[in-house]
Amino acid sequence: MKIDIVSVFPEYFDVFGLSLMGKAQAKGLLEVKAHNLRDWTHDVHHSVDDTPVGGGAGMVMKPEVWAECLDELLGLNTPDVCAGGNGETDAVTPQSGPEPGWEPAETSSSMSQPATIPASDAPVLIFPNPSAPLFTQSDATELSHAGHLLFGCGRYEGYDARIPDYYRAQGIDVREYSIGDYVLNGGEVAVSVMVEAITRLMPGFMGNPDSIVEESYTGEGALLEHRQYTKPAVWRGLAVPEVLLSGDHGKVDRFRRDEALARTAEIRPDLIEALDCKALDKADRKT
Ligand code: ADE
Numbered sequence: 001m002k003i004d005i006v007s008v009f010p011e012y013f014d015v016f017g018l019s020l021m022g023k024a025q026a027k028g029l030l031e032v033k034a035h036n037l038r039d040w041t042h043d044v045h046h047s048v049d050d051t052p053v054g055g056g057a058g059m060v061m062k063p064e065v066w067a068e069c070l071d072e073l074l075g076l077n078t079p080d081v082c083a084g085g086n087g088e089t090d091a092v093t094p095q096s097g098p099e100p101g102w103e104p105a106e107t108s109s110s111m112s113q114p115a116t117i118p119a120s121d122a123p124v125l126i127f128p129n130p131s132a133p134l135f136t137q138s139d140a141t142e143l144s145h146a147g148h149l150l151f152g153c154g155r156y157e158g159y160d161a162r163i164p165d166y167y168r169a170q171g172i173d174v175r176e177y178s179i180g181d182y183v184l185n186g187g188e189v190a191v192s193v194m195v196e197a198i199t200r201l202m203p204g205f206m207g208n209p210d211s212i213v214e215e216s217y218t219g220e221g222a223l224l225e226h227r228q229y230t231k232p233a234v235w236r237g238l239a240v241p242e243v244l245l246s247g248d249h250g251k252v253d254r255f256r257r258d259e260a261l262a263r264t265a266e267i268r269p270d271l272i273e274a275l276d277c278k279a280l281d282k283a284d285r286k287t
């Protein structure tokens with residue numbers, strides 16, 4: 001998988017050279033490149049933002065700079081450059097597509113997310129945005145099959161809304177996601193979260209693939225995971241639940257499943273409501 005990230009602080013992503021992400025890159029499974037958006041500016045101040053049209057506090061990221069950068073990284077022509085760089089042209093149609101051999105995704109309306117798994121070599125353009133739909137484990141699973149992800153990190157009051165609209169209209173699969181109901185200073189941390197959630201699901205990423213099978217938020221019967229313990233059996237007066245030491249796998253599984261159900265009902269009742277009944281077994285119904 002190829003991942004391009006555009007930011008005014010590309011150094012944020014140096015950490016991707018560490019740990020499992022670093023190993024995946026060394027193995028050639030993953031190629032992550034962080035780009036500085038200011039490299040696509042032409043003015044002496046390398047400015048990327050301007051005041052909001054209609055008034056209001058803060059600054060908004062300019063579409064012209066983003067478009068030059070995204071056109072290049074997506075392999076599209078750059079009509080703004082041809083028009084002299086001010087971007088004030090009539091509607092434009094790029095003359096060539098991103099890469100030979102991929103079909104553009106169906107154009108979707110603003111903010112709606114395509115439901116299909118992207119063709120593995122089609123680029124997916126992703127903008128973190130606190131006002132977008134929530135990024136979930138199922139989005140991470142779907143995107144772990146993509147061949148090319150391109151993330152654009154907004155700063156200040158965000159990016160001009162026409163940027164995602166424009167690329168959707170070009171047939172690019174564009175997503176906007178929030179990582180939670182809080183506001184960060186910019187998209188960098190949100191992109192780090194999404195990249196980690198996606199890449200660890202790629203086949204071959206985990207040394208032991210079983211470690212991602214029984215996780216929280218995974219599968220149709222998604223529950224919070226049961227609690228984990230290691231040795232010693234008693235530590236500072238606190239004992240590991242006895243059943244876990246019994247060696248009876250059936251009993252251990254039942255204990256863990258009951259604990260997962262009870263913890264989910266207490267902490268995330270919304271997940272219990274969303275459970276598919278088919279994901280419950282007879283013993284669960286007694287719990
Ligand atoms: N940018 C700022 N806050 C964000 C959030 N919660 N999710 C995604 N992008 C963001």
